[in-house]
Amino acid sequence: MFAGSAGGELGAFDERTGRRIWIRTGLGAISDSPAVSAGRVYAGTLAGHLLAFAAADGAPLWDWAAPPNAAVWSSPVVYRDLVIIGVASPFGDQPLVAGELVALDAQTGRLRWALCLRAGCAPGDGVWSTASIDSRGVAFVGVGNPDDGVIAFDPLTGARKWQASLYADKQRDLDVGARPVIVSTGGGELVEVGSDEGTFAALNAADGKIAWSRKLVEGSPVHGLIASPAYDGADVYTASASPPYGLFALNASSSDVVWRHWTDLPVYSAPAIAHGVVVFGTGAVFGDLNAGLLMALSTAGGKELWRYDARSAVRSGPAIAGDMVFAGDHAGDVIALSVSSFS
Numbered sequence: 001m002f003a004g005s006a007g008g009e010l011g012a013f014d015e016r017t018g019r020r021i022w023i024r025t026g027l028g029a030i031s032d033s034p035a036v037s038a039g040r041v042y043a044g045t046l047a048g049h050l051l052a053f054a055a056a057d058g059a060p061l062w063d064w065a066a067p068p069n070a071a072v073w074s075s076p077v078v079y080r081d082l083v084i085i086g087v088a089s090p091f092g093d094q095p096l097v098a099g100e101l102v103a104l105d106a107q108t109g110r111l112r113w114a115l116c117l118r119a120g121c122a123p124g125d126g127v128w129s130t131a132s133i134d135s136r137g138v139a140f141v142g143v144g145n146p147d148d149g150v151i152a153f154d155p156l157t158g159a160r161k162w163q164a165s166l167y168a169d170k171q172r173d174l175d176v177g178a179r180p181v182i183v184s185t186g187g188g189e190l191v192e193v194g195s196d197e198g199t200f201a202a203l204n205a206a207d208g209k210i211a212w213s214r215k216l217v218e219g220s221p222v223h224g225l226i227a228s229p230a231y232d233g234a235d236v237y238t239a240s241a242s243p244p245y246g247l248f249a250l251n252a253s254s255s256d257v258v259w260r261h262w263t264d265l266p267v268y269s270a271p272a273i274a275h276g277v278v279v280f281g282t283g284a285v286f287g288d289l290n291a292g293l294l295m296a297l298s299t300a301g302g303k304e305l306w307r308y309d310a311r312s313a314v315r316s317g318p319a320i321a322g323d324m325v326f327a328g329d330h331a332g333d334v335i336a337l338s339v340s341s342f343s
Contacts, residue, residue: 001319001321001326004030005030005328006030007029009024009027010024010034010041010053010058012055022057030043032073032130033317034075035075035077037078037106039055040054040055040106042083044076046090046091048070048072049065050064050072050083062109064102066087067098070088070090070097070100071090071091072085072087073086074130074141077139079156080156082104082105082112083105085101085127086101086102086129087100087126089144093173096126098122098124099126099144100115100116100121101115101131101151102114102115113158115153117163124144125146129142129177129179131155131179132182137154138153139152139155140152140153140180142175142177142178144175145171145172148165148166148169149163150180150193150203163208164203166213167197172221173221174197174224175221176194176195177195178193178194178195178229180193181228181229182205182231183253185252186253188204188206194227195224196219196224198218198219198224199219200216200229200236200255212255217242217243220242222241222285223241223242225240227239227269227280227317230270230271231273234252237249241266241268241285246262247261247271248260259302261302261304264282265282267280267281267282268315269281269315269317269327271318272319272325274325276300279295279296279318280295280318281313281315281318281329282313283313283315289312290330291312292310292311292329293308294307295307310335313329315329315330
């Protein structure tokens, strides 16, 4: 199991015991989730680097640097022989830099292609979220202000297919910072995603036209539906970091609210689904950081099955592997729970 920290550490741990296998320090703050493929682990930093290490022992393999002042919030995605990431501004858009998508050679880190999202590489349209790639080999990713939407592109070449805005930003800094999910319906393929503004929308994968859109909460910068949604083949699950806090289950085809479960604390954690259970964390970014839970709900109705009191904000998205669920918290701990927690 691999995890990065805001303190600039990347570590590998035995998934059953938590024993540390290796750790690398001094990398720069890591806000994304590492990607692992073909014996290599990749992680981006808020200092604007994408780093590759040997998964077995953490030996450094390569280091790619983004343009000056840029940050990598986006989790890397490995597709064929490429590592695809997004480039955005530092926190608060200070300064506002040009949003880009970048593909690097997975073995060497050599730049294979780069795509500026605005004409002339103008500042804005930061890519805070992570790319999703469908079975046809088309990639989709969220876009920040001022266009606040989704872009579809060819992950092998960077060629833009379409770009669509969900709403007018009006200098409100209401990014689409969540990773889209790809939904197959009787009418074709949809790309579904939430936004800081509080709207959850479904776009036609072929042309980016909005199939449906639903305002769930009144969002604000770095709040709203900032967490990436999850999809279980029937419903899509999106979390709210704006009041009312909690988790919504929506019918992926119609946008109907199937159920909602309110929480006492905001949810920045991307939900994960397995065993008919959706797992997520709660806890603040601004406020009391010494309070937070890891929670599990039944996907069939939203009933709470169990909770774990981390006594610290849990903002990371859990990972579920086999009979184990893993998450990180603000205190810098990695939490592992066994499948017995689901019973």
